[in-house]
Ligand SMILES: O=C(O)CCC(=O)C(=O)O
């Protein structure tokens with residue numbers, strides 16, 4: 001018998017991964033086994049930090065426009081001031097207000113991702129530890145207008161080994177291409193139950209398939225389905241297919257961090273995550289600086305802004 005919410009085509013359910021799910025092994029093999037992934041870009045231009053923003057900004061916007069990824073290698077890490085200025089070219093930087101991360105925040109919007117802790121089960125500490133980070137889109141439960149459009153990462157110190165703790169990228173188009181039409185339809189009509197204003201897990205933006213989704217690993221994911229799926233098991237099967245597709249190795253890249261390398265991820269183009277770091281006997285810790293940018297809806301309008309920006313060349 002249908003319950004009252006099923007009668008009007010909306011029903012709730014919960015997803016819990018099984019250790020036998022395909023993605024569980026794929027995830028361990030991608031994130032935990034010391035694999036060195038191909039870098040997303042092999043020809044990142046080397047640019048003097050002092051010439052910022054003129055040369056770098058054009059390269060970054062070109063990459064963001066064409067494939068949702070901007071990469072430049074600065075000869076030196078940008079100062080906080082210039083890093084913030086680069087963020088302004090993209091949009092409005094989001095303040096880091098979470099009380100649990102305040103010790104790592106500078107100038108309201110810069111998060112220092114320093115892997116100073118060894119492995120921990122405390123989820124709030126994991127970005128600052130040698131843990132891997134499961135694949136996700138940033139702020140996946142928030143309404144689209146409150147999600148960052150760009151994640152800007154700049155390396156101050158790769159730590160003892162540049163290919164431990166790679167930032168992992170997988171294009172959403174690639175993930176979508178491995179799903180059946182039926183699974184995609186279910187994901188397009190399912191959202192996190194607790195995020196009443198949040199988007200469906202899959203939606204279309206400017207004709208592109210965009211996911212808002214985080215792999216919660218062994219934690220339970222409560223969802224609400226608004227579509228035509230037959231039952232709870234059908235929705236969970238679509239979620240399993242999504243996770244299996246996210247962790248397929250084909251199309252995955254890993255950033256090999258070097259000091260001064262700057263990577264901008266369009267949060268509507270790729271999922272990101274991180275491979276595990278080395279145990280923290282490290283002499284010096286991996287250190288990235290991060291900005292989250294609530295972007296102009298279209299990088300083209302950010303380019304407009306660039307042309308209006310005052311030149312800083314040679315200063
Ligand atoms: O540490 C990393 O490589 C990525 C961390 C991350 O997911 C983020 O800053 O949003």
Ligand SMILES: [Fe+2]
Pocket residue numbers: 136137138272
């Ligand atoms: Fe992230």
